[in-house]
Amino acid sequence: MLNFERVKQSHEDPAKRIKSFEIEPVKEYTDNEAYAEASRCIGCNICTQACPASLDIGGYIRSTAVGDPAQTVRIVFETLPFPAIIGRVCTHLCEDICVLYDEGGPIAIRHIKRYAADKFSDYGKIISVPKKKFVDKKVAIIGGGPAGLTAAFYLSIQGVRVVIYEALPALGGFMKTGIPRYRLPQDVLDKEINFILSQGVEVHLNTVVGKDIKFSEIMQSNDAVFMSIGTHKPHMTGTPGSDAPNVYHAMNFLQRVSLGENIDVGNDVVVIGGGFTANDSSRTAMRLGAKNVIIMYRRREQDRPGYPSLNAEEELEESVEEFVKYEWEVTPFEYVQENGRVVSVKYWQNEMVVEKSGRAKPVPIKDKVHEIKADTVIEATGQETDYSFIDPEYLRSLRLTPQGHVVVDDVGMTSIPGLFSGGDSTNTNKDLISAVRDADKSVMGILEHLNLMDTVYDEKLPILDRWKTYSASAGRRT
Ligand code: SF4
Incomplete structure (x- = not known):
């Protein structure tokens, strides 16, 4: 049947x-x-x-x-x-x-x-890869994350010489430093990244653009540049007490653990935020030995980022299975310090007030103060792109949206001719598959920009x- x-x-x-x-x-x-x-x-x-x-x-x-x-x-x-x-x-x-x-x-x-x-x-x-016939064109990629690696793959199989500049000691970007190893094992990362590199991609790890090599030098010594720089500037809440050493931003916390650090989180961990990074941080804290992990989010369960989707449901289900607890509709307002370390979080319960737009807004009920013990606080409260590595003469010409995203045209080119961009710094979806799509689009744009479309292997171009x-x-x- x-x-x-x-x-x-x-x-x-x-x-x-x-x-x-x-x-x-x-x-x-x-x-x-x-x-x-x-x-x-x-x-x-x-x-x-x-x-x-x-x-x-x-x-x-x-x-x-x-x-x-x-x-x-x-x-x-x-x-x-x-x-x-x-x-x-x-x-x-x-x-x-x-x-x-x-x-x-x-x-x-x-x-x-x-x-x-x-x-x-x-x-x-x-996979059959065309026999390498390098053309006389060089493309630099700033950032070895999902978009950068995708661009490196599809450009190098067309014979373009590709060099990746990566600030960290490992490739993978967010896949390496933002997604915990229990969700994405290292051997899986290695297998796929190594296959990409086997196409003849040159890599410079531990190379911070703007410090170890100037952005302007990269622009001048390559035929095109693809920027896939992600969002690495943390948004901290600025809650009183957040200057303590046991308060982390989720991005730094996950990165340090991914690169091998064993952070002592103690027994009680409070994670601030309601999105996927909050779940990853809480489940990572569990694996570092925490006994009680609580995610505190200012809105309702159904208001959390990513909801409604099967993905958001699965993530919540898996976190709950792993004993992570949630406090919905709360506003933490103080991280209480003793001897220079946070020991508890004070918070208010919120009331959700529906606004004219139809969206419910959290309004703290300040009559009653709640307090919860915390050995570690992790703020999963977003991050943005840091453009300070770009020389001023280029930065002045780089068009950004009011939200700080790089503006690109239909083929991924920025307002600076020859400079392409993709991934979290550029699109608002901020997911891996959208970063790949940005790279696919930019590969086509770069090949056109380099006047290579007449010589490419059509069947190996990314399909858009x-x-x-x-x-x-x-x-x-x-
Ligand atoms: S093609 Fe896609 S939408 Fe259609 S049944 Fe298969 S998985 Fe579902």
Whole structure:
């Protein structure tokens, strides 16, 4: 009998997994589970419209359904070079609009991609890359995160000489320093980054642009530059008491742990914020030995960033499984210090008052002060881009939005000719798959800017906006 229910993803025991950064919470599908789940897909490709990078989702799901995960990986590589990474940490908005959402559950698109990609330890055996014929063009990439690495891959397979400047001692950007290892294992990162580098990409780690090399020098010595600089300037709340050493910004906290530091968080950890970074910080704190972790958010559960989406639900579910607690509708107003360290957080309960716009605004009820013990406070309260590394003569010409994002044209070029930009500094989605899409777009823009479009390998160009022309063509692939 046909089974229309989504094949369940099994989870590791929470009590066991919070003791280690090495255990992925969600277990991989077995072969039979992957075939069964992929076989539910009807190949309509409606989901492709929700994918910022416009992947041929129906095509690659069908490939797995017919037992050809290598073809699944090849199809993903038409647009992005990280199938195993994205198969774990994508926001998977595609699943939110899957036509089977109310018919047994959306296809587990992200999970199937992970299953297929994990089948291959060396993509070189299944992906054909054109024989290298370097053209006389050089492109510098500032920032070795998802957008930078994607651009590096698609440019280098076209024979462009690519050099990446990365400030940190490791590549990966947010994938390395913002996503904890239990969600994205190091060997998965290594496999995909090494495959990209094997295309002949030159890398300068520990190289801070603006300090170790001038931005103007990079601009002048390359034919084009792609900036994928992310958002690395923390927004702290400025709450009284936040100058204590046991108050961290989530970005710094996650980065330090990802780079190998074992931070002593004590027993009681308070995380301020309600988004995905708050969840990552709280679950990281659990793995560092905390006993009680509380996320404090000023709005209601349904107001949290990312909600409503399957991704937000899954993240909350996994955090709750791992014993993280939530205090919704609260305003922390003081981090109480003793001997120079925070020992507790004082807060008010909020009342949600609906405004004219229809959005409910949190208003603190100040009659009563609540207090909670804290050995560590982590503020997951956002971050922005730091442009101070750019020489003033260039910075003056770089157009930014009022919110501080780089303005780019249809092909990713900034207001400075030859300077392209993508990723979190440029788009407002601030997710990995959108950073990939920015890079794909900029690759096309850079190749055009370098007058290389007549000599490129057409079939190796990243495919943009597939959804615009899509019909139910999943079957053509397999
Ligand atoms: S929306 Fe996508 S995943 Fe869902 S059935 Fe259609 S092609 Fe398959």
